[in-house]
Amino acid sequence: MSETPNGSKISVVSIVGARPQFIKAFAVSRKLRTNHEEILVHTGQHYDEELSDVFFEELGIPEPDYNLGIGSDTHGQQTAAMIKEIESVIKLEDPDIILIYGDTNSTLAGAITASKIDSLVAHVEAGLRSYNREMPEEINRILTDHASDILFPPSESSANTLKEEGISENVHVVGDVMYDSILWARDISSEQSEILSRLNLEGKEYILSTIHRAANTDNPDRLNSIINALLDSPSTVVLPIHPRTENKLRSYDMWEKAKSGIEIIDPVGYLDFVRLIDESECVATDSGGVQKEAFYLDTPCITMRDETEWIETVESGWNVLVGADKERIQEELRTRHQPQEKPNPYGDGTAAIKIVDTLVSSINE
Numbered sequence: 001m002s003e004t005p006n007g008s009k010i011s012v013v014s015i016v017g018a019r020p021q022f023i024k025a026f027a028v029s030r031k032l033r034t035n036h037e038e039i040l041v042h043t044g045q046h047y048d049e050e051l052s053d054v055f056f057e058e059l060g061i062p063e064p065d066y067n068l069g070i071g072s073d074t075h076g077q078q079t080a081a082m083i084k085e086i087e088s089v090i091k092l093e094d095p096d097i098i099l100i101y102g103d104t105n106s107t108l109a110g111a112i113t114a115s116k117i118d119s120l121v122a123h124v125e126a127g128l129r130s131y132n133r134e135m136p137e138e139i140n141r142i143l144t145d146h147a148s149d150i151l152f153p154p155s156e157s158s159a160n161t162l163k164e165e166g167i168s169e170n171v172h173v174v175g176d177v178m179y180d181s182i183l184w185a186r187d188i189s190s191e192q193s194e195i196l197s198r199l200n201l202e203g204k205e206y207i208l209s210t211i212h213r214a215a216n217t218d219n220p221d222r223l224n225s226i227i228n229a230l231l232d233s234p235s236t237v238v239l240p241i242h243p244r245t246e247n248k249l250r251s252y253d254m255w256e257k258a259k260s261g262i263e264i265i266d267p268v269g270y271l272d273f274v275r276l277i278d279e280s281e282c283v284a285t286d287s288g289g290v291q292k293e294a295f296y297l298d299t300p301c302i303t304m305r306d307e308t309e310w311i312e313t314v315e316s317g318w319n320v321l322v323g324a325d326k327e328r329i330q331e332e333l334r335t336r337h338q339p340q341e342k343p344n345p346y347g348d349g350t351a352a353i354k355i356v357d358t359l360v361s362s363i364n365e
Contacts, residue, residue, distance in 0.1 A: 010363050011037040013095040015086065017045030017070075017106030020178070020289040023270060024101045024124060026059040027180035027352040033062075036356070039093050043082050043106040044069040058269050059181075075105060075136055082109035090119055096363045097122055100144065101177075103137040103288075111147040122359060124177060126151035127158030128309035135215065137288075141309075150362055152355055155312060155345045170362070174354040175347015178289065182296045183349045185274040193275035195268060199238065203279035207235050207333065209262075212242035213286040216304065220252045222324035226304055227254055229329035231261040235281055238263045240273070282336050284329065291319055298342065302332045312345040 012032060016025045025040070032038050042064035068085040070078060086109055090098065097120040100110040107123070114121035126145050130138050145151060145167060153159040154176035162171055196203065209230055216222045227249075230237045239262050249255040258264060268276070277283060277293050282300040285291060291310050294301040301319040313319035317339040322328040 009036045010360055011095040012097050012099050013039045013041060013090060013093055014099045015041045015106055015110040017043035018104045021101040023181045024177045026061050027177040028355055029061060031352045031356045040064045041066045041089055044071050045104060045106050058271050079105045079109050082106060083113050086110055086113040090117060097359055101125060103141045107144050108140040111144040115147040120149045122150035123148040124152045125154060127153035127162040129161050130307040130309045132307050172358050175351035177351045178292055179296055179346050179349050180352045182293055185271055186278060189271040189275040193272050195272040195275050196279060204281050206280055207233055207237045207282055207284055208276050208280040209237050209239045209284040210287050210290050211245050216286050216324060217245050217248045223248060224254060225324045225326040227258050229326045232330050233333045236263055240265050240267050300336050300338050316343050318342060
């Protein structure tokens, strides 16, 4: 494991706030903490116990050193509250570097705060673009990349995107840290998870769906189209319900209709979720992270969005974009196929160690 040339340690403030970030941080934290100091900051962006605490427990991530408890709000209010609290933490801890993940408001808040007080900031999952600026995540990605000192794109194409935007220094293609995590979780979940028996499911005889993105949930026409398509699925559809999605279904008077033909379940832990992906016929989702998880587990994916930042999954044939078009979703649910070959554009499952090695080298140059 990494050490500085003279045997000294480095200190890192890692900022997380949402489920995918917990999974990514797990991979890096277990490598980082072997020889170095990590101060873990949980912004509280996902504050529901089923979406937050359970992931720390299952993955063995130490309790956060700081839980800011920001919670839900408008994008501006939430980000501003995070900036204020993160600034206090950074000034108190005085770390060597701030490590941020992905594209959430927690990510952007960490980048802005670090840049304002002249702290080094490293961005895991740099260079991803959907090219849809109506997505809050897209703005977060762009601003975060341009405020970061060290950038960790997961693929060559994302590194090329950074280069096209004028970012070419301190760019390190390391692969995807989620790949590291899912290799571990796949083996553990196959031994420990009892989710299939609890739900009375047979492997490869159901479709797993997730819906949470604001572009779908905040638009009743899009959400209705998606629900109608899932109701017409030839196989059982299992939908772990996101709190936002449940609230919107109820407010649009779609809740009873959705429950009538979709197996709606409470949010599940990471190991159970990995097991559900691994044993499903296919995944129908609007999540960026779930697209990758399906790809890594050799499960075909139907993405209910108009674009994706994970273009390699589409180019390889393992993922298809259908938007919220009812007919297209229905068609793919009935005619999907599993390609014979699969490329490996996101590394070999060793991204975390590469990230830690690069952080140590960068700080001790």
